[in-house]
Amino acid sequence: xxxSRRKALTLGLGGIAFAAIPGLSxxxxxxxxxxxxxxxxxxxTDGITLTTPEIAExxxxxxxxxxxxxxVAILLLASGNPEPAVATFTFGPAAGRQFAATRxxxxxxxxxxxxxxxxxxxxxxxxxxxxxxxGGCGG
Numbered sequence: 001x002x003x004s005r006r007k008a009l010t011l012g013l014g015g016i017a018f019a020a021i022p023g024l025s026x027x028x029x030x031x032x033x034x035x036x037x038x039x040x041x042x043x044x045t046d047g048i049t050l051t052t053p054e055i056a057e058x059x060x061x062x063x064x065x066x067x068x069x070x071x072v073a074i075l076l077l078a079s080g081n082p083e084p085a086v087a088t089f090t091f092g093p094a095a096g097r098q099f100a101a102t103r104x105x106x107x108x109x110x111x112x113x114x115x116x117x118x119x120x121x122x123x124x125x126x127x128x129x130x131x132x133x134x135g136g137c138g139g
Contacts, residue, residue: 030077030084030113037075037115043125050114050126056106059132065101068116068124074100075117080110106132 028036048068056062066074066089076086089100104112109131116124 028083028085030079033075033077033085034113034115037073037117038123041121041123043115043123045125047118048114048116048124048126050112050128052112052128052130054129055131055133057133059106059108059134061103062106062112062130062132063101063103064112064114065099066114066116066126067097067099068114068118069098070118070120071098071116071124072119073117074098075115076100076102076104077113077115078104078106078110079113081105081107086112106130108132 047070048066051065051067053062064076064086066076068074072091074089074091076088077084078086086104087100087102091098098116106112109129111127111129114126118124
């Protein structure tokens with residue numbers, strides 16, 4: 001079978017349309033992502049520091065930092081975004097500090113959640129509400 005340009009274009013556009021239909025994408029919920037990261041462990045609230053602005057004047061670039069001494073992995077979630085998984089940071093044994101800082105995009109006023117898996121297998125969680133006044137990724 002030969003693949004003409006017309007057939008390739010049709011297949012490509014069909015794939016894009018399939019991905020754009022709500023409910024058919026592979027976006028996970030906050031609950032699914034949390035369950036996968038924690039593996040059923042109940043999170044504690046001590047030993048992790050989440051730093052976010054209280055009010056973000058522009059949702060397109062919101063600074064976020066997480067400090068979790070002793071962590072082997074940090075998961076960052078934005079509960080109100082169309083795709084809530086923002087980032088996962090992993091730390092090896094040679095890491096001098098278990099700290100991550102980034103800028104994220106927020107669709108609207110929402111909770112930002114940071115979860116840390118500690119070296120002993122326990123889970124730590126911190127949460128902050130960020131009020132977005134304009135911009136964002138969802139309108």
